[in-house]
Amino acid sequence: MESDVRRLMQALGERARAAARTLAALPTAAKDAALAAIADALEADTDTILTANARDLERGREAGLDAALLDRLALNPERVAQMIEGVRQIQALPDPVGEIRDLRYRPSGIQVGKMRVPLGVVGIIYESRPNVTVDAAALCLKSGNAAILRGGSEALESNRAIGAAIEQGLVDAGLERHLVQVVPTADRAAVGELLAMDRYVDVIIPRGGKRLIERVSREARMPVIKHLHGICHVYIDGAADEAQAIAIADNAKTHRYGVCNAMETLLVDEAIAARVLPPLAALYRDKGVELRGCPRTLEIVGDLAVPASDEDWDTEYLAPILAVRVVDGLDGAIDHIARHGSGHTDAIVTRDYARARRFLTEVDSSSVMVNASTRFADGFEYGLGAEIGISTDKFHVRGPVGLEGLTSEKWIVLGDGHIRQ
């Protein structure tokens, strides 16, 4: 016998699949008008959304949620205004759908090219931040995908209120109301059902802690775009400009600690270690960053660092802690990153042309940088306008995922009655 949750989720899936078909062929202007109507509806519903959010917060406090989680959950007029501004920014982005590239004649006389098309139905599973509901809905809509949104149970009322405003916007714009659906239940079984609906859902994007990501990767029967770890490295090469190296190593670690593109391990060429490590160690001490160094690092900076253990090279601290290792030049750095990196973002600081080229080519991470802070690995900084996440996978899309990552390309063939000989 099917459970109620299964029936509910199957119905959501069926409606999403049908809605996706109406959306794929929708002109850009119609999608943009819908985004404008959604922004207006969110504006009109701001009080309702804040009231719903207040109920979520109260329930959360009663349930003893910690302060950080409550802060991620909390909305206020300013945060709602930011969400609305985000929708308007996505509205202003170019439409990726229908873009044709490389349309060329073949010897047979047919003309062959590729057309960018939506993936179909995107399922997004996230945790407490209600703004993800709005961002994800807007990105999916603009890229021609129907969306099924499953936020954290602690944000259920907020997400339902936001979902109602989005639905109102879709209806006001004359579109199919089921293009964006918020899963209307806190029942945890809904996640399992969603992950099994490969008939209706073309891709799943989990956003949240490692336990969520790992569960989704394990259970999902459809492709997953995921972000697992952010163990980012900065390698200060022997030929680095010292002032640049110090500024980048400072920024990559201390600009923000809790973010996936913060540096977690600093690699320093032995040729320059004695010159850059002492000023860097003093700088980190002044900012309260704990250093965990390899033996050669400790020789240079003395008691400004504690000894690193083997696990330190594989740890994403997301905190004012930094692992530091002196390496034997570029090969040592590339080798360390290949062994311990997470394929997220890695940077070299150097003035040497050939080493910059080698680092760019040989480091297999979603973002590879020369003379820039790892903190730039971000959809906005890259010009995507918005991002639905950062992929640490190698398949389909790597790094910050914007509208293009929510599409793929089909082949188109134009002929004049051509047949194959």
Add this chain to the structure above:
Amino acid sequence: MESDVRRLMQALGERARAAARTLAALPTAAKDAALAAIADALEADTDTILTANARDLERGREAGLDAALLDRLALNPERVAQMIEGVRQIQALPDPVGEIRDLRYRPSGIQVGKMRVPLGVVGIIYESRPNVTVDAAALCLKSGNAAILRGGSEALESNRAIGAAIEQGLVDAGLERHLVQVVPTADRAAVGELLAMDRYVDVIIPRGGKRLIERVSREARMPVIKHLHGICHVYIDGAADEAQAIAIADNAKTHRYGVCNAMETLLVDEAIAARVLPPLAALYRDKGVELRGCPRTLEIVGDLAVPASDEDWDTEYLAPILAVRVVDGLDGAIDHIARHGSGHTDAIVTRDYARARRFLTEVDSSSVMVNASTRFADGFEYGLGAEIGISTDKFHVRGPVGLEGLTSEKWIVLGDGHIRQ
């Protein structure tokens, strides 16, 4: 306790992962030299390969394999020469790895673009054709990927001989011998092990019958590029040029029957059905093609067709059988394809500009064609130079998969000491 097969496969995986790192950064010339050396080694080893193949064939005949399978398994000097020619053609293709696109300055001053990179380690699971061993090895090598090749057990000796020649070519060219590894056992457990090695294998490509594909999709813990069904449609629109329509419907069905891009269902606009169906039905009768028609088709062609059942619309015949349905114009055709198509290849025949544009946009298949035969859906016809398969998935790559489908893109960021404000 680990089984022998597990240990064997883990060792293969580890060596492939290590070899992949040496390959990713290899210059085009080094890869091309290795392909040339592999072609030479295959040429030198032709007798050995044919002898091994003769043993496989003898074992196959003793085991009672059917004639079609034995034919796919069989090599002769001409087929080996074709395999070698294929390697030389792949050698001549442009190298996709390292290609940089859209490198643009951002307001922050950093320059951001995308660089095409290999996926890493590609696992290929296939059935009896030994030529896949050579094609797959050459495509992986050119695209910078290490390959683990698991052919059918009935072709084991052929594949080992071919694998030895490939290894010799790699060694002659001074490259890592484990860049291409043929699984050296017929033990069926090796497939299960391969599908579980997501630590070592970045993507799995199954090539073979539906049972193989379904097993791989179900069990693989890494992404899969797969080809499931080829239920291809030709829609003859009311505004079609009748001679073109007849030529395309003829070619799409009768050029070859057992191929995935052959038409399986013909859709005809009611506005033109009475004019094109009678000559087409006569033509198909003369070529021995059985027609299974909807009631309106039967009214027009009489006893040149038998009644179609519901299953006919969802069947890939791969045989001289064709389902025929009269539909209510373009909307009826698009709707039928959405319900019954397999996302492979669908074509419209029309002189109407707007309907051609709508068909191209609204039909969600890996290849969508106007006034051309579905038989063109093929890597060689599209100019890929070679194909490792045809994907009916929507994620990562659709349709014929060549070198580009074996790569993805990472971000590169170039700065001059830029830090994030």
